[in-house]
Amino acid sequence: MKDTSYRVSKAPKSAIRELFDLASERSDVISLGIGQPDFTTPEPVIQGNIDALKKKVTMYAPTRGVPELLELIEEKVRRKNKIDSNWKENAIITNGASQAVTLAFASLFNPGDELIISSPNFVSYFYCALFFGVKVIEVERNKDFSLNIEGIRNAINPKTKAMLINTPNNPTGHALTPKELNEIVDIIIENDLYLITDEVYENYVYDGFKHVSPASLNGMFERTVTVNAMSKLYSATGFRIGYVVASKEIINLMEKFHQYTVAGTNHAAQYGFIEALKMGTGFFENILKSFDDRRNLVYHRLKEIGFDLVKPQGSFYMMPSTEKFKLSGPQFSKRIMKEQAVAIVPGNIFGSFSDNMIRISYATEIEKLKEAMNRIEKFVLKL
Numbered sequence: 001m002k003d004t005s006y007r008v009s010k011a012p013k014s015a016i017r018e019l020f021d022l023a024s025e026r027s028d029v030i031s032l033g034i035g036q037p038d039f040t041t042p043e044p045v046i047q048g049n050i051d052a053l054k055k056k057v058t059m060y061a062p063t064r065g066v067p068e069l070l071e072l073i074e075e076k077v078r079r080k081n082k083i084d085s086n087w088k089e090n091a092i093i094t095n096g097a098s099q100a101v102t103l104a105f106a107s108l109f110n111p112g113d114e115l116i117i118s119s120p121n122f123v124s125y126f127y128c129a130l131f132f133g134v135k136v137i138e139v140e141r142n143k144d145f146s147l148n149i150e151g152i153r154n155a156i157n158p159k160t161k162a163m164l165i166n167t168p169n170n171p172t173g174h175a176l177t178p179k180e181l182n183e184i185v186d187i188i189i190e191n192d193l194y195l196i197t198d199e200v201y202e203n204y205v206y207d208g209f210k211h212v213s214p215a216s217l218n219g220m221f222e223r224t225v226t227v228n229a230m231s232k233l234y235s236a237t238g239f240r241i242g243y244v245v246a247s248k249e250i251i252n253l254m255e256k257f258h259q260y261t262v263a264g265t266n267h268a269a270q271y272g273f274i275e276a277l278k279m280g281t282g283f284f285e286n287i288l289k290s291f292d293d294r295r296n297l298v299y300h301r302l303k304e305i306g307f308d309l310v311k312p313q314g315s316f317y318m319m320p321s322t323e324k325f326k327l328s329g330p331q332f333s334k335r336i337m338k339e340q341a342v343a344i345v346p347g348n349i350f351g352s353f354s355d356n357m358i359r360i361s362y363a364t365e366i367e368k369l370k371e372a373m374n375r376i377e378k379f380v381l382k383l
């Protein structure tokens with residue numbers, strides 16, 4: 001038989017999914033591996049989807065998405081993100097933020113182009129790049145997970161096409177400060193680059209932190225691809241609805257790729273998102289407070305146990321170092337699962353500079369988090 005795709009073959013199976021599979025074989029496992037919130041999707045969102053199905057919204061959706069939804073997105077990004085856009089030209093509905101990222105790759109890059117990513121970073125970016133023949137230049141984050149601006153400047157060469165940021169970040173929890181953002185914007189403009197910005201955790205910010213969208217900054221709209229989704233804010237990862245806001249030229253390219261690869265996005269689910277956007281975000285206030293309590297609990301307990309870690313200001317992840325315990329991230333993850341039934345994702349899947357780290361998600365109820373911390377303590381004491 002002839003070779004199958006070397007690009008796809010090279011990508012490993014998702015280590016996170018494998019961890020879930022392992023965890024599902026045991027009833028005593030507490031999962032800190034989860035990448036989705038634990039509250040239920042708000043009722044109006046579910047009802048919006050059901051009502052659409054009852055009204056027989058079961059045919060193909062318009063390629064770019066349902067106009068009413070696109071219009072609500074225009075309004076949302078103006079209000080929340082301070083991005084001025086026109087729904088008729090600047091937005092497309094996607095199958096989650098995942099496909100929004102794919103569309104960004106499909107529309108911006110040619111094989112051989114280089115993309116700068118600060119590592120550690122979200123795992124899918126690396127494999128999307130592989131699939132599209134894009135060379136990723138990883139720049140190691142500073143110790144506190146802020147961006148290494150000098151490193152980024154040094155990584156730029158004539159092949160550099162774009163930079164990809166994710167703020168607030170999965171896996172580090174780092175949220176870009178205004179200073180970092182301004183430095184990034186200067187680099188993008190000075191070097192005539194594109195910026196892909198994944199903002200799926202924009203609502204998960206703590207200590208009064210304010211999320212700023214780079215596309216709202218001077219001179220950035222035309223060169224920025226803003227990726228977002230309903231997945232994390234509405235705890236609706238299974239709806240598979242996301243969106244991109246970008247220039248007319250980029251959206252036109254995305255529409256073609258979208259048409260010929262997926263022929264659109266789930267039609268009825270888009271009506272769920274319409275109801276979500278009509279709801280406002282008031283429902284999220286108490287939820288955020290609960291995530292903040294979990295963040296504080298996990299941070300203090302991990303510190304008490306002796307981990308070196310940074311207190312993050314966004315998302316629902318933390319990335320402690322395992323170095324002090326003389327274990328690599330994968331060794332720690334494997335042993336804590338076996339010996340204490342806690343599922344934790346090893347850091348090495350998030351790029352080249354996090355072999356001795358683990359990613360902890362605190363999107364789990366507080367009593368379980370407390371028990372997980374006790375189990376981690378027991379494990380560490382026995383080392």
Ligand SMILES: Cc1ncc(COP(=O)(O)O)c(C=O)c1O
Nearest residue numbers: 035096097098122166170229231
């Ligand atoms: C940073 C980041 N971007 C994108 C996604 C994918 O989001 P979606 O479920 O909307 O495809 C995730 C999911 O964990 C994520 O953490």
